[in-house]
Amino acid sequence: MSGKTLFDKLWKSHLVRENGDGTSLLYIDRQLIHEVTSPQAFDGMRLTNRSLWRTEANVAVPDHNIPTKDRDKGIEDPISKLQVDTLDKNCDSFQIKEFKMSDPNQGIVHVIGPEQGLTLPGMAIVCGDSHTSTHGALGALAFGIGTSEVEHVLATQCLIQQKSKNMLIKVDGKLKQGITAKDLILFIIGKIGTAGGTGYAIEFGGNAIKALSMEGRMTVCNMTIEAGARAGLIAVDQTTLDYVNGKPFSPKGELWEKAREYWKTLQSDEDAAFDKTIEINANDINPMVTWGTSPELVVDVEGEIPFSANRKFQPALDYMGLEMGVPIKDILLDKIFIGSCTNSRIEDLREAAKVVEGKKIADSIKLAMVVPGSGPVKDQAEKEGLDKIFLNAGFEWREPGCSMCLAMNADRLESGERCASTSNRNFEGRQGQGGRTHLVSPAMAAAAAIKGYFVNVTTNWNN
């Protein structure tokens, strides 16, 4: 009999019962809650007069609608305000721990979970948000759910689930200097497509994954959903343990020792069988830039928009205002967004700051903004003087939130504007109706801000 994958192990440890019809009841350790996908779930709880199964398993934070400037003035848009107020009220009445907008630890739900030690290795973690896959970077089983399932977890601490298949994406070799986790995951999505991981839980392994920091691993797992898989996973190693150690809600003392012993077992067995394995050579990867309206429409910055015989890409090209054969480096930009649950952690900001230090953004750039992922990320960046570097270069330095990743707050693209963005989705209208998004790494977005167009950050681009 072959060994077990990490996903198999996590599945088994959370298995309450098999229902006999191909589904299982799975125990959930942590539910993260934000304002957009939870109000109807709380309504459902009230309508059915049900109470929370385990109050302390839930943690909430408003992030999608939160203003990133003049926060002391509150939320201007009354509909956004009502949604955030509703979260506050629901958390108060159900006594759920919430990092309110005014809390110094508030931030994007997928940034604060790991940062606070509220998401830990070995956990089953859910949230009404597809980028919950982020937390798989810690060796946890983490996936996004809909609002009906949010309610299900509130009421039962369980979910009825069908087990996914196992996929291994093995990345060996070494990423070149200046190539980041973002380039890697965009490369992978380009290779397997946005539906390539549908029906699978994807474990990322190999030397190049082991060499990534936790921030980098979170970026990779975050965008697993853009490859179609609900869950991305990375085995626990010393990097994971060092990251988790000392976080505000991480176990301490004897419990830490006990937890650590268990967490060390959270890897796929040597002889584990995967339903599908994909091998990637990290040495092959260059800075990546998306050019279309799906994350799979991505090329190397040195490349051109590909030709297709059957005009398959025409709707995407029309929307993006681009043509086949156009070199990526010829694309002129209007706005720059550095932020989102994909790339707003301290390492991301350091990489971007390194690029812009001592330089100015191009005159043609209408707005370049940095939105840190959380209060603690912002504080740390300010301690390191990164805010000054960005401000001196002409960037705006904002308060934490989801911001222009999906433009539910006031930060958005106007129709026709073109943005280099470190976020995760380049869908039509995602950053504002008619807005055009190019997904890139923080360093690539930073360099694009300086030049006004895309350059290859691994070269001597500023000469």
Add this chain to the structure above:
Amino acid sequence: MEKFQTFTGVVAPLNRANIDTDAIIPKQFLKSIHRTGFGPNLFDEWRYLDHGEPGQDCSNRPLNQDFVLNQNRYKSASILLTRENFGCGSSREHAPWALSDYGFKTIIAESFADIFYNNCFKNGILPITLDEENILSLFKKTESKPGFALMVNLDEQSLIDPSGSTLVFELEKFRKDALLNGLDEIGLTLSHAAVIRVFETNYQKKYPWLFTT
């Protein structure tokens, strides 16, 4: 949830792959704290020529006449026919809420994104997966015959067109049962409350650090 009944409905063809949930229901409408009322904003950016905002009266907005749902022959459609990876992107359940509120009961596609697919069953929508050949043939029939309708019989897992030709589709039994019986899944899980409690007690002994916050 209401039980899924056999019905006959007009098919609307949306010939595009990778339709994401941002396209199905744009983010500004996610600010609603209710489950209903999303229908008028389904596919908002494709359906209207102006920019839509929540709370707006959509009846006077300028329509994009090229968009399939605005064409008279598809106005009463309750079956949506589309291509691969429908519903990719965000986990927002507002997507199936909007489709259902508009009047769609069934979506036929080459494939669906996982979270969206799962969300459909919680909202009485039947997503049907067919292979490319059958999908292309349905596109042809839909586009060539105005008013083309299909009878959807979930119990028999069949789609029957007006000529009587029948297509059988696959569906996992638990998903079929959930729709046919209109099950309250939370109630079902709570019927196992004792089993969950026992699991939780043992689990806490094994992983005590998970019960400190």
